[in-house]
Amino acid sequence: MRVRYVPLLALFALTGCSKIHQQFSFSIEPGDSYTLSVTAPLSEQKLKVNMTSDQPVSIYVILEKNFPTVKDGFDPETLKEGVLGKEKGKNSADLSVIVPAKQKYVVFVMNGAKKKASGSVKLDSQ
Numbered sequence: 001m002r003v004r005y006v007p008l009l010a011l012f013a014l015t016g017c018s019k020i021h022q023q024f025s026f027s028i029e030p031g032d033s034y035t036l037s038v039t040a041p042l043s044e045q046k047l048k049v050n051m052t053s054d055q056p057v058s059i060y061v062i063l064e065k066n067f068p069t070v071k072d073g074f075d076p077e078t079l080k081e082g083v084l085g086k087e088k089g090k091n092s093a094d095l096s097v098i099v100p101a102k103q104k105y106v107v108f109v110m111n112g113a114k115k116k117a118s119g120s121v122k123l124d125s126q
Helices: 002-015
Strands: 021-028 033-038 045-063 083-099 105-111 117-125
Touching: 021 033, 021 105, 105 117
Parallel strands: none
Antiparallel strands: 021 117, 033 105, 045 083, 045 105, 045 117
């Protein structure tokens, strides 16, 4: 009888866990940006964001509710709240942020260089 409950308990254990281990590549023209929208964790989540690029870029982790729907001319420095972490004008960055429970977030990469930037973003939850 109790053996029947094991798969059900395993399912509940997995649904409470929202770990993320993903890597994304980007290629951004000068003055352009790359946006990656990430689903909300079920509980508060510690997140490490690692970015590498062949040109200096700026990276921001922003709560989606604070991220504008129109990104033309958007400057993340104007946001008064919702920025969880940032690094400006770097070829590599290591950010550690805490994402609140049930809050979608955006990884936003801006190319302020005069050349096309290519690189990758790696997300790892703790």
